[in-house]
Amino acid sequence: MKFRAKIVDTACLNHFTRVSNMIAKLAKTCSLRISPDKLNFILSDKVASGGVSMWCELEQENFFSEFQMEGVSAENNEIYLELTSENLSRALKTAQNARTLKIKLTNKHFPCLTVSIELLSASNSSRIVTHDIPIKVIPRKLWRDLQEPTIPAAEVSIYLPLLKTMRSVVEKMKNISNHLIIEANLNGQLNLKIETELVCVTTHFKDLGNPPLDSSQNRDPEQMAEVHIDIRKLQQFLAGQQVNPTKAICNVSDKMVHFDLLHEDVSLQYFISALS
Amino acid sequence: MLKCGMSGSQVKVFGKAIQALSRVSDELWLDPSEKGLALRAVNSCRSAYGCILFSPVFFQHYQWSASVKMNKNKTSNLNCKLAMKSVLPIFRCLNSLERNVEKCKIFTSSDKCKVVFQFFCRHGIKRTHNVCFQESQPLQVLFEKSMCANTLTIHPRVLAEAVVLFTSNQEELTLAVTPLNVCFKSSNEESMDLTSAVYSEIVVGPDEFDFFQIGVDTEITFCFKELKGMLMFSEAIHAPISIHFDFPGKPMALSIDDMLLEANFILATLADEQSRASSPQSLCISQKQKRSDLMHADSKAINNISSKALESIHRRAAPKRLYPEENLTDISALENAGSPIMKMANGDITEVPESGVTKNLEEGSGPPYLRKFSCIFFGAVSSHQQEHLNPFESLATASDCEEDVNNSSLPSF
Numbered sequence: 001m002k003f004r005a006k007i008v009d010t011a012c013l014n015h016f017t018r019v020s021n022m023i024a025k026l027a028k029t030c031s032l033r034i035s036p037d038k039l040n041f042i043l044s045d046k047v048a049s050g051g052v053s054m055w056c057e058l059e060q061e062n063f064f065s066e067f068q069m070e071g072v073s074a075e076n077n078e079i080y081l082e083l084t085s086e087n088l089s090r091a092l093k094t095a096q097n098a099r100t101l102k103i104k105l106t107n108k109h110f111p112c113l114t115v116s117i118e119l120l121s122a123s124n125s126s127r128i129v130t131h132d133i134p135i136k137v138i139p140r141k142l143w144r145d146l147q148e149p150t151i152p153a154a155e156v157s158i159y160l161p162l163l164k165t166m167r168s169v170v171e172k173m174k175n176i177s178n179h180l181i182i183e184a185n186l187n188g189q190l191n192l193k194i195e196t197e198l199v200c201v202t203t204h205f206k207d208l209g210n211p212p213l214d215s216s217q218n219r220d221p222e223q224m225a226e227v228h229i230d231i232r233k234l235q236q237f238l239a240g241q242q243v244n245p246t247k248a249i250c251n252v253s254d255k256m257v258h259f260d261l262l263h264e265d266v267s268l269q270y271f272i273s274a275l276s
Numbered sequence: 277m278l279k280c281g282m283s284g285s286q287v288k289v290f291g292k293a294i295q296a297l298s299r300v301s302d303e304l305w306l307d308p309s310e311k312g313l314a315l316r317a318v319n320s321c322r323s324a325y326g327c328i329l330f331s332p333v334f335f336q337h338y339q340w341s342a343s344v345k346m347n348k349n350k351t352s353n354l355n356c357k358l359a360m361k362s363v364l365p366i367f368r369c370l371n372s373l374e375r376n377v378e379k380c381k382i383f384t385s386s387d388k389c390k391v392v393f394q395f396f397c398r399h400g401i402k403r404t405h406n407v408c409f410q411e412s413q414p415l416q417v418l419f420e421k422s423m424c425a426n427t428l429t430i431h432p433r434v435l436a437e438a439v440v441l442f443t444s445n446q447e448e449l450t451l452a453v454t455p456l457n458v459c460f461k462s463s464n465e466e467s468m469d470l471t472s473a474v475y476s477e478i479v480v481g482p483d484e485f486d487f488f489q490i491g492v493d494t495e496i497t498f499c500f501k502e503l504k505g506m507l508m509f510s511e512a513i514h515a516p517i518s519i520h521f522d523f524p525g526k527p528m529a530l531s532i533d534d535m536l537l538e539a540n541f542i543l544a545t546l547a548d549e550q551s552r553a554s555s556p557q558s559l560c561i562s563q564k565q566k567r568s569d570l571m572h573a574d575s576k577a578i579n580n581i582s583s584k585a586l587e588s589i590h591r592r593a594a595p596k597r598l599y600p601e602e603n604l605t606d607i608s609a610l611e612n613a614g615s616p617i618m619k620m621a622n623g624d625i626t627e628v629p630e631s632g633v634t635k636n637l638e639e640g641s642g643p644p645y646l647r648k649f650s651c652i653f654f655g656a657v658s659s660h661q662q663e664h665l666n667p668f669e670s671l672a673t674a675s676d677c678e679e680d681v682n683n684s685s686l687p688s689f
Contacts, residue, residue, distance in 0.1 A: 087474045094441050112475075121434070125481045129441060132475040 001079055001137070003034055004104040006066040013101055016063050017092040018243060019056070019266050024089040025240035026054055026270070031138060031146050034069050034079040037061065041085075042146045052233050055149055055269040062265045072140060079105070080138035080146060083113065091115045091131035099126065111135050149271065151258065154251035155225035157213040158184045160259075161205045163248065166192070167238040169203045173231060176201065179275065180231035184252045186210050186221040194231070211249055225252045233272045278308040278354060278391075279339040279383040286334065287395075288374040291367030292512040293328040293539070298360045299505030300326040300541070305414035306356040306384075306391060308340040312537075316414050317360075323544035324502045325417045328509075334536040336379070354384060356391060357412035366393050366405050376401075419542050421529050424520040425491030426453060432510040432517055434484050439507060441476045442500065448546070449503065451521070452495040457481055458488075463497050463546075486516050496524050497546040506530045506541045513537075521545070 007013045023030060023041045033040040043054040060067045071077035095101050095117045102116040112132040119127045138146070160166065173180065173194050183191040190205040237259065247262040259270040282290060293315055297304055301317035301324075308314070312331040318324070332338040342353060367373065379396040389411065395403040421427075438460050442449060448463040461477035482488040510517045510532050521528035525547030532539040 090443065091474060091476070108475075121437075121480075121484060123484055125483050127438075127481070127484075128479045130477045131441070134474070 001072055001105065002068065002070040003079060004066070004068050004102065005060070005064040006103075007063060007101045008065045008099075010097070012063045013092075013095060013098060015264065015266075017089070017095065019058065019263070020085070020089040020092050021242065022240045022263075022268070023056060024085040025242075026237065027085055029082060030054070030085050032081045032083060032135075033146065034081070035071070036069060036077060040148075044145050051273050052237075053149060053271045056266065057148075057268075058266045076140060076143075078143075080143055081105075081111075081113070082136040082138055083133060087131075087133045088113070088115075091133060094129055094131070095119075105135075106132070108132055111137055149269065151251070151260075151269075152253060152256065154213065154253045154258065155219070156184045156186055156252045157211050158186075158188065158190055158250050158252070159209045159211065160248040160250050161190065161208055163238055163241045163244060167235070167241075170231060170235050170238060173201060173203075174235055178231050179228060180234060181226055181228050182234075182250075182252060182257055183224040183226045184250065185224045186213075186219060189224075190250070191224070225254070227252050227254055227257045228275045229257060229272045230275060237270050237272070277339075277341045277384060278306070278313065279337075279381070280308075280313060281336045281338075281379060281381045282334075283336060283379060284374045284377040286336070287367070287377050287380045288370045289334075289513055289537075290330070290380075291370045291373065292509050293330075293537075294360075294363055294367050295370075296505040296509035296539075297326045297328065298364055299501050299508075300324050302360045304358045304360055304363055305412065306354060306358060306409070307414040308354055310340065313338070313340075314414075316416070318415050318417075319502075324499060325415065325542045326502070326505070326540070327417070328537060328539040330537045331535075353414070355411050355413050356384065356409040357414075358391065358407055358409050362407045366407075417542050419527060419529050419540070421518075421520040421531060421540075424522050424529070426494065426522065427487060427489045427518060427520050428453075428458065428485050429487035429516050429518045430485050432507055432515075434480070435507055435517060436511060438478045438480060439500075439504065441478055443473060446473060446500055448497050449500045450495055450497045451519075453490050454493045455482075455490045458485070487518070492523065494521070494523055496521050496528055498528060498543045502541055502543055503530065506532075506539070509539060 007016060019041075027041075027043040031042040031044070033042060037060055039058050039060055041054070041056040043052065045051040045053050069077075069079060071079055092101075092115070095115070097119065099118045099120050101118075102114075104114050104116075106112050106114045108114075111134070113135050115131045115133065117129040117131075119129060121127050169192055170180070173192065176199065177194040177196050179194065181191075181193040181195070183189075183193060188206065188208040188210055190208055191202050192205075193200070193202040234257075241261070243263065245261040245263050245268075247260075249260040251258040251260065254274060256271055256273045259268075259272075261268040261270070294304065297315055297317040301319045303317065305316040306313065307316055312329050312334070314327055314329040316325070316327045318326075373395070376397045377395045378398060381394040381396075382391065383394075384391050389409055391407045391409055393405040393407065397403060439449075442460075442462060446462050450461050450463050452459040452461065457479050458481075459477055459479045462473065462475050506517065513532070513534065515532045515534050518531045518533070519528065520531065524545050527542050527544050530541040530543070
């Protein structure tokens, strides 16, 4: 198993750092899948109700000037690793204004992802920073749990409002109740609702627009699809979105809510299952 | 008797000094002398010592007089020890203090064991803090910086950029030097799970240092917390830090030498047991045994082990005379023989290579400052690294831990 990659472009480095920061906010431990043309950050939560899973995909050639990998075997030319996401984001944070960044799989006492950074200091001499991030190699028998999730059939698909607004609404609602109801219809209307004995609070978003959806043919545009989720999971998801995405779609069905985001060229799929 | 005054911007520096020393210990000595006002702190396991000396010209006015004791014809110093908990809040929000305080006065009232901090602020507001102090003789550690083989002087900005790599849950940092470069790295961890800390290192070239003198290639490991404290202080006063060090096991010094003040942090370094000439194996094993014995020992047993060496840790209630004129040759002998002093403290270990130093301690009649200095080395020897125990826990610490102090009749430090 071999992996080595290099970033020399500052913009690519910053973008990669932002992606890594986002992943660190969404999942404490995650799996990283390395294949010849992609990198995937995967979180697969087996919790039946209220659980979360994530699939983040980026095309390696959009980031790395050099990328070489050799998977577990010729037929299975992939590498699956488990790591603590914060370790990677913290290591990348020290690479601001780096001349080059290299990542490779190494085995120093235990398997590591070694991030090697060449920094240019004020006095024009270069400093070499090395971080060895401990990782666990995931055995092949567990790979099937980490495959790309099939997008479930949604009742309603709608474009999301400004995530910053959603985040502040959700944060305030969290103080009242943990049980959030998301309602959406094909008329571009999205509601966030919490209900308690004493009070019922609903925030209405209008004119959001809906992406085309096959099953929308026979559906009454006014009819709301709703899903009940744990508000904290939504809050954690929104907290991870520091930058406004290029595209943000929310798919609602009664079993789960699926967020489909695109940050420039990085796609993020986030699933929150409904509370039982 | 102390009486001094400072302006708002001087208060900020003074407050930063206290904050830096709070990283070392929970207690602070205020030690005025004709050289100026010294703030001193020692951590509980005696593995770190900090002293920041403000010269009289730092203050707007500075008056100090030694009180004369009636029964002796010797002068005694203030012997003032303050709790960090009491002093730190007084110097909180230093930026606003700098803006609002026009003048700050610090003075002592010798009859009441109190230190008074008075802030004369804008709009005619006067804030007075009366802090009671404990009578306690300050510890002085004398360390000959010029005798160290390696000296690096670096601007705090550069050091801060290097140090930011390391997470705050790293307890120790290793500094490795060769004449070609300097490397700061995380200390070796040997655990093998995902939650183990990331190993980081940064290699810096000699041209980043203001002064670079490496006499001997070496790797020393020391506590990160105290370095950060000193770094914070040096960034606040924009002064370069000098690092003086030698081989592992020998203490290292971080110092700032400015016109107005002089700061020194002396830190114990992890002794590299492989590098010691004397049979390291047997030393380690017997240390381990001794450690478990000492932890459960009662005060009587501790006294039996080495009463002479431990006497130096016990603070006698009556103020003792300080020896301001240091005898440098004795100190250097102590420095070069860091480990043997430790073995002395242990008592049961029979092999002691440097008999010259042993003699000083065995006699027990050496000047008190020498015995105090040996306290620093109690912390310098590590427990066996694989045990992941705090390497600065010394064998003799058990007697000074707070629980033991409360349980036993040992006077507190």
